[in-house]
Amino acid sequence: MSEATLTGATRAEVCAVACAELFRGDGEIVAAAVAGFVPMLGSRLARSTFEPDLLTTDGGPSLTADAVPLGAAADVVEGWLPFRDHLWLVLNGRRHVIMGPSQIDRFGNTNISCIGDWARPSRQLLGVRGGPGNTLLNPTSYWVPKHSARVFTEKVDMVSGVGTDRGAHELRAVVTNLAVLDFDTPDRRMRLRSVHPGVTVDDVVAATGFELAVPDGVPETRLPDAEELRIMREVLDPKGLREREVPS
Amino acid sequence: MSKVTTIEEIVGSLESGMTIGIGGWGSRRKPMALVRAICRSPLTDLTIVTYGGPDVGLLCAAGKVRRLVTAFVTMDSIPLEPHFRQARQTGAIELTEYDEGMFMFGLYAAAHRLPFLPTPVGLGSDVLKINPELRTVRSPYEDGTELVAVPALAMDAALVHMNRADARGNAQYLGPDPYMDDLFAKAADRTYVSCERLVDTADFAKEGPPQSLLISRSQVAGVVETPNGAHFTDCAPDHGRDEAFQKLYAKAAGDPDGWAAFRDRFLSGDETAYQDAVRAWREEK
Numbered sequence: 001m002s003e004a005t006l007t008g009a010t011r012a013e014v015c016a017v018a019c020a021e022l023f024r025g026d027g028e029i030v031a032a033a034v035a036g037f038v039p040m041l042g043s044r045l046a047r048s049t050f051e052p053d054l055l056t057t058d059g060g061p062s063l064t065a066d067a068v069p070l071g072a073a074a075d076v077v078e079g080w081l082p083f084r085d086h087l088w089l090v091l092n093g094r095r096h097v098i099m100g101p102s103q104i105d106r107f108g109n110t111n112i113s114c115i116g117d118w119a120r121p122s123r124q125l126l127g128v129r130g131g132p133g134n135t136l137l138n139p140t141s142y143w144v145p146k147h148s149a150r151v152f153t154e155k156v157d158m159v160s161g162v163g164t165d166r167g168a169h170e171l172r173a174v175v176t177n178l179a180v181l182d183f184d185t186p187d188r189r190m191r192l193r194s195v196h197p198g199v200t201v202d203d204v205v206a207a208t209g210f211e212l213a214v215p216d217g218v219p220e221t222r223l224p225d226a227e228e229l230r231i232m233r234e235v236l237d238p239k240g241l242r243e244r245e246v247p248s
Numbered sequence: 249m250s251k252v253t254t255i256e257e258i259v260g261s262l263e264s265g266m267t268i269g270i271g272g273w274g275s276r277r278k279p280m281a282l283v284r285a286i287c288r289s290p291l292t293d294l295t296i297v298t299y300g301g302p303d304v305g306l307l308c309a310a311g312k313v314r315r316l317v318t319a320f321v322t323m324d325s326i327p328l329e330p331h332f333r334q335a336r337q338t339g340a341i342e343l344t345e346y347d348e349g350m351f352m353f354g355l356y357a358a359a360h361r362l363p364f365l366p367t368p369v370g371l372g373s374d375v376l377k378i379n380p381e382l383r384t385v386r387s388p389y390e391d392g393t394e395l396v397a398v399p400a401l402a403m404d405a406a407l408v409h410m411n412r413a414d415a416r417g418n419a420q421y422l423g424p425d426p427y428m429d430d431l432f433a434k435a436a437d438r439t440y441v442s443c444e445r446l447v448d449t450a451d452f453a454k455e456g457p458p459q460s461l462l463i464s465r466s467q468v469a470g471v472v473e474t475p476n477g478a479h480f481t482d483c484a485p486d487h488g489r490d491e492a493f494q495k496l497y498a499k500a501a502g503d504p505d506g507w508a509a510f511r512d513r514f515l516s517g518d519e520t521a522y523q524d525a526v527r528a529w530r531e532e533k
Contacts, residue, residue: 061425082425083273087349091367113345114336118378124336126327127300127320132347133369159374166372 009224011177012038012246013232014196017224018175019098020046022141026096028053030063030081030089035100035143037070037241039175043098044068044236045228057081070237090130093169096139099131103156104142106189106210108171109163110135111156118158131160139170145245147176149209164188177246179204180221185213194221250415253470255519258440259285261470262405265314266291269401269436270298271408271429272481275323275489277421278303279409279442281477281519286312288515297401299351299428301481302497305331308341309507315342317401319351323494324482330501346398347375354401355428358435366395406436409478410463411486412455413443417468420452420460423484430462438469444486446473476523492533493526 009017019042023031031043031054040059044067047054058064058072063079081089089095101110102125112131116122134140140161144151162168164183173193174181180193191213192204201218224232232242259282262268268286272278283303286294287310294312298304300321307313309331321332335341346354353365366385371394376382387393408429410419419441421429433439441463452461480490480497500510514525 080424083348083427084352084431087352090349091369113374118374120339121336124328124333126322127318127345128347128373128375129320130348132371132373132375133349133367136369136372158378159372162372168372 009229010243010248011196011198012242012248013224013229014221015175015177015246016041016045016232016242017228018180018221019043019143020049020228021222022098022172022175023051023054023096026051026054026139028055029094029096030055030057032086032095032097035098036145037237037245038145039098039143041070041232041237041242044070045231048231048236049228055079067236069235070241071239087130087133090133090137093137096141096172097134098141098143099134099161100143100145101151101161103151103153104144104174105153105156105163106212107163107165108142108161108168108174108183108190109156109159109166110142110161111158113158113160115157128158128160132162135161135168135171137169139172140168141172142174144174144176147178147204147207149207152208152210154210178207181212189213191215192218194219196221197223251417251465251468251471252415252446253472255281255285255442255472255474258282258470258472259289259291262286262289262291264291265293266404267295267297267402269403269406269432270296270303271406271427271432272301272303272478273299273425273427274320275301275325275480275494276425276482277409277423277427277429277478278481279407279477280479280481281409281474282407282440282442283307284515284519284522286310288518297403299348300329300332302329302494305329305501308332308335309501311340313341315344317344317346319346319348323498325489325491326494326498330498334501344379345375346370346379347373350375350396350398351401352428352431353398355431355435357398357400358402359431362400364397364399366397368393368395370396401435403432403436404438406432406439408432408439408441408463409474409483410441410443411483412445412447412452413441413471414447414449414452415471416449417441417463417465417471418449418452418461419443419463419468419471420456421462422456422460422486426462433463433467439463439467441468441471442474442477443471444475444477444483446471474519477519479523479526493529
């Protein structure tokens with residue numbers, strides 16, 4: 001790979017590094033990045049670089065001895081985490097989960113259950129899955145591949161993941177295809193932390209269906225360094241699954 | 249004593265209005281041969297307890313479900329289950345919705361003959377709102393914590409699909425995850441096991457280590473050999489999910505004509521006819 005291709009990072013790669021950053025300082029806990037390719041890549045990138053003690057899976061119940069490429073089976077397995085132990089781990093709390101919300105409000109309450117009235121929904125989705133437990137007991141982050149006012153809503157129709165106003169353990173951040181958002185405000189409302197290169201603050205505000213806390217001077221999201229790009233492109237995601245999730 | 253039986257006898261022993269547990273998880277190791285048999289039976293008005301996949305979809309499409317108790321319904325590689333969505337969106341079924349971990353505690357409670365188990369999970373979420381009969385309890389110890397009392401998920405019968413079983417009903421899983429199948433077996437009044445292959449008890453040791461013997465015959469009322477009986481769901485290591493067939497199913501479920509054609513081709517006969525039709529479809533491709 002030439003130096004030229006190593007420099008220009010794609011939007012998907014910026015997002016993956018932002019997801020990796022979510023795990024900074026987490027140490028020896030399970031990174032449960034269940035929301036898509038980009039957060040999964042981010043968790044494995046964190047492990048391959050600045051968080052070597054993280055535990056990651058192959059997408060199934062195998063805890064892998066090393067961060068494995070996306071879609072690859074574990075080469076060496078260091079542990080076993082079937083669903084029942086995963087549910088134990090939720091209560092135990094040594095886990096940081098990245099989920100994908102269908103709706104999220106300003107306090108980070110999220111919905112993956114259904115759209116409309118629960119008794120007779122206009123669109124049935126997955127059901128609450130592990131949302132209530134994850135958010136109440138584990139550090140939780142979110143990944144939104146398509147930032148829009150349909151996802152970032154004034155009110156969510158069914159609170160499946162609890163927000164900062166309903167007892168969330170710790171909502172760390174929301175990474176989207178446009179920006180990184182967090183809850184670092186006095187009343188724990190969502191705030192714009194950084195915008196990805198090529199995105200303006202106005203773009204993010206326009207794509208958000210509620211009033212966002214916007215500080216003076218929003219920085220740009222950190223770019224991948226050469227080593228991070230090399231690991232993503234050559235080791236962890238040579239097939240470029242990340243680019244399918246976030247087209248540049 | 250042999251408990252080997254047939255699909256028809258198992259389904260014939262069930263009654264309308266019963267609460268039936270179904271093992272597996274999403275679109276993984278579902279006792280689909282037994283589910284298909286329920287679909288063509290006269291049973292109605294069932295309460296289904298499951299970590300839902302296409303088992304829920306098929307039963308909804310056949311009009312068998314009155315109430316569903318679950319935390320999700322998904323086909324994994326296809327996130328949303330079309331028949332389940334339709335059943336919810338037309339108000340055809342009642343739903344009792346739990347968090348995944350709450351649901352597991354409901355199984356643990358039933359398996360241990362406890363009325364409930366406490367968990368903090370659910371507090372703050374709308375699970376308590378949409379399920380107003382859920383009660384909270386306070387820890388009797390110094391912490392005084394408020395907790396949700398998850399009621400026991402007791403069942404009249406449970407259906408699970410395993411990789412191997414013997415004639416007396418001992419059953420072995422060989423895949424990477426037991427799911428909650430042994431908990432379903434312990435939580436239900438009686439459990440029926442379908443399996444990929446019936447083996448001699450002495451041969452279990454050749455198949456896997458003792459800890460792969462997940463379900464004891466003491467919990468099992470009947471066992472039936474149904475090769476490829478989890479189709480089209482995953483049943484590792486015997487076979488993976490039939491992704492092409494799952495796609496065909498999901499697409500067919502999208503409109504009434506498509507579903508009628510799918511039903512006529514694959515679901516109008518017994519399990520042997522189903523497996524033959526799947527084989528013919530695969531050869532055509």
